[in-house]
Amino acid sequence: QRKCSESYEQTLLTILVGDSGVGKTSLLVQFDQGKFIPGSFSATVGIGFTNKVLTVDELKVRLQIWDTAGQERFRSVTHAYYRDAQALLLLYDITSRSSFDNTRAWLTEIHEYAQDDVVIMLLGNKSDMASARAIRRDEGEKLAREYGVIFLETSAKTGLNVDEAFMTVAKELVSRSVQLPVEPRFHLHDVMRPENEPSACCSFS
Numbered sequence: 001q002r003k004c005s006e007s008y009e010q011t012l013l014t015i016l017v018g019d020s021g022v023g024k025t026s027l028l029v030q031f032d033q034g035k036f037i038p039g040s041f042s043a044t045v046g047i048g049f050t051n052k053v054l055t056v057d058e059l060k061v062r063l064q065i066w067d068t069a070g071q072e073r074f075r076s077v078t079h080a081y082y083r084d085a086q087a088l089l090l091l092y093d094i095t096s097r098s099s100f101d102n103t104r105a106w107l108t109e110i111h112e113y114a115q116d117d118v119v120i121m122l123l124g125n126k127s128d129m130a131s132a133r134a135i136r137r138d139e140g141e142k143l144a145r146e147y148g149v150i151f152l153e154t155s156a157k158t159g160l161n162v163d164e165a166f167m168t169v170a171k172e173l174v175s176r177s178v179q180l181p182v183e184p185r186f187h188l189h190d191v192m193r194p195e196n197e198p199s200a201c202c203s204f205s
């Protein structure tokens with residue numbers, strides 16, 4: 001870590017994964033812009049990212065959140081990003097049994113491609129759709145316990161628990177990096193930094 005003018009800053013790489021249509025892009029738009037565009041399903045092609053600065057325990061951190069495509073044909077692209085991720089948010093749709101069942105396959109992939117100490121959060125999204133619910137909350141909680149991951153139900157539509165999900169991840173990462181300083185690693189943003197962004201200061205683990 002290096003000291004910036006007033007505070008320390010870390011960049012924490014986070015990836016959203018899960019089946020196509022579970023609401024990854026919507027969750028990120030709600031978190032980033034505080035809005036939900038109903039019925040606007042256009043499947044993500046490839047990958048894109050958003051930066052968001054959060055304050056965790058008076059520490060300014062930058063969450064760089066990568067939104068991946070859930071469709072199978074983009075899977076090999078997504079795998080390439082797992083290695084650099086410090087946190088993974090795995091979404092399912094509480095109205096879709098298949099998206100919930102598939103989370104086990106996602107967790108297997110995560111364990112295969114991601115770092116061992118990656119923070120994983122399981123999110124049951126679309127919790128506003130109570131009448132169409134197919135997965136009980138306790139089923140999500142049980143699965144999360146089984147895999148030792150953090151769990152929340154969210155709604156990208158109403159915003160329920162959206163900020164909480166990202167804050168929980170940021171807090172967990174900050175507390176881990178305070179306790180366990182890690183060697184600087186190669187990060188995607190080191191090579192992808194936009195030209196107008198100030199160099200070196202404030203972008204490291």
Ligand SMILES: Nc1nc2c(ncn2[C@@H]2O[C@H](COP(=O)(O)OP(=O)(O)OP(=O)(O)O)[C@@H](O)[C@H]2O)c(=O)[nH]1
Nearest residue numbers: 020021022023024025026041043044070126156157
């Ligand atoms: N009611 C409700 N609808 C949602 C919610 N989140 C997403 N949706 C809707 O579900 C559809 C799919 O959402 P996306 O955010 O595009 O899904 P995705 O996971 O990014 O899909 P891929 O890009 O194909 O991986 C859209 O029509 C959204 O409006 C939610 O929390 N509640």
